[in-house]
Amino acid sequence: MLIVPEKLIADLVSAEDAFAAVEATFAAMAREEAYNFPVVREALGEGRQYGFKSGLDRAGGMLGVKAGGYFPGNAGKGMPNHQSSVYLFDPETGRPTAMVGGNLLTALRTAAASAISIDRLARRDAKVLGMVGAGHQAAFQLRAAARVRRFEKVIAWNLHPEMLPKLGEVAAELGLPFEAVPLERMVEADVIVTITSSPAASLMAAHVAPGTHLACMGTDTRGKQEVEPALLARARVFTDEVAQSVTIGEAQHAVAAGLIAAADITPIGAVVAGLAEGRQSEAQITLFDGTGVGLQDLAVAGAAVRRAEEFGLAIAVEV
Incomplete structure (x- = not known):
């Protein structure tokens, strides 16, 4: 061995x-x-x-x-x-x-999954990256996202705002202006990455503009939640694995509320393999539920x- x-x-x-x-x-x-x-x-x-x-x-x-x-x-x-x-x-x-x-x-595989979803689903003209969360994995997420789109600015929110300057340093390394903002201003983002370990939703449907792509990467256990279930109802939902998405992923809450069903969720691998369509319009909200698979x-x-x-x-x- x-x-x-x-x-x-x-x-x-x-x-x-x-x-x-x-x-x-x-x-x-x-x-x-x-x-x-x-x-x-x-x-x-x-x-x-x-x-x-x-x-x-x-x-x-x-x-x-x-x-x-x-x-x-x-x-x-x-x-x-x-x-x-x-x-x-x-x-x-x-x-x-x-x-x-x-x-x-x-950290690398989680950031890679998020970047794959951005590469395959985000609008090509995406300019503003929104970050919800500033913990250990946030820096990996930011760097990975910047590899697949030419962002012009990063806006970020964290429950503990004192952690945001470190994420700002990463943005500076990438040559990107950085601004700490309230959650309401996530409506300015073209791509939003959520990477928290929250037990309750912080990002609401009202915080997300039409045409946005979201990579929700923090929910991987029953009870965790990063976004409002109504947001999944507004979006076309993708995931790494449907079975995990509806049981331990972000979709668990929307499914429990009867807002979406497992059949409404598309595996991102099907898009990668050319077996399913990705984004269908510039105004469509796309959401990747990254549960993290073995x-x-x-x-x-x-x-x-x-x-x-x-x-x-x-x-x-x-x-």
């Missing part, structure tokens, strides 16, 4: 690598060449979450599981709140083949292992 430690990931997997790996995985899912297993998610108390996401990608020859979760006390200890590891197995024999540090990979983790972990082997950096152990 090969071990690829967390400290090596930044030099092995780029944002572009993650984008390509996740896009290929989404297409394989749409072609029914890959599928995710049911998510296991447990609350440990005091805001801590732990769980498992896993799947099989026959096209990519990948079988594995990501184990990890959210530990809000970690920041005070100098560690990321999100902690995870990815384990890969030979799909023919079940033999363990790799253990890969999953913290940075999680196959995304396997795809980026596989990329890390291949690169580590190429550079002779993978650590071999007997199991």
Whole structure:
């Protein structure tokens, strides 16, 4: 078995690598060449979450599981709140083949999924990027979005506004003007990325203008919620996996309220694979419900292992 430690990931997997790996995985899912297993998610108390996401990608020859979760006390200890590891197995024999540090990979694959949705669904003339949330993953989201559209400005809101200057520094690195705004001004954005761990909606339908694309990336557990259910009723909704979207994703609330049904949601992989239409008009609101699927983790972990082997950096152990 090969071990690829967390400290090596930044030099092995780029944002572009993650984008390509996740896009290929989404297409394989749409072609029914890959599928995710049911998510296991447990609350440990005091805001801590732990769980498992896993799947099989026959096209990519990948079988594995990501184990990890959210530990809000970690920041005070100098560690990321999100902690995870990815384990890969030979799909023919079940033999363990790799253990890969999953913290940075999680941020990269989440940002890649958001960027894929922007690339495929946002208007080509999108100029203003709205960011709702300014935590650890927000910087990755901002950089990934800027790779697929030529934005001219970034506006942002966070429940704790003192966190916004760090996100502003990222915008400055990208050469983009940055402004902290109240949520009501998100109506000025052409693309909005939500990346929070909120238990209640913050972004309302009235905050979103016609023609906007939203990438809702924070809701991945029952009870989490970033946007008002009425917004999904106004939008054409896409997701990474419909089964997760309606149970643990942003769509769970709109479905529970009877505003949309699972049949109303389109897998983004179907758009990538050319099996479904994306944006249908300039005025249409499109919304990507990014729940985060296990196959995304396997795809980026596989990329890390291949690169580590190429550079002779993978650590071999007997199991």
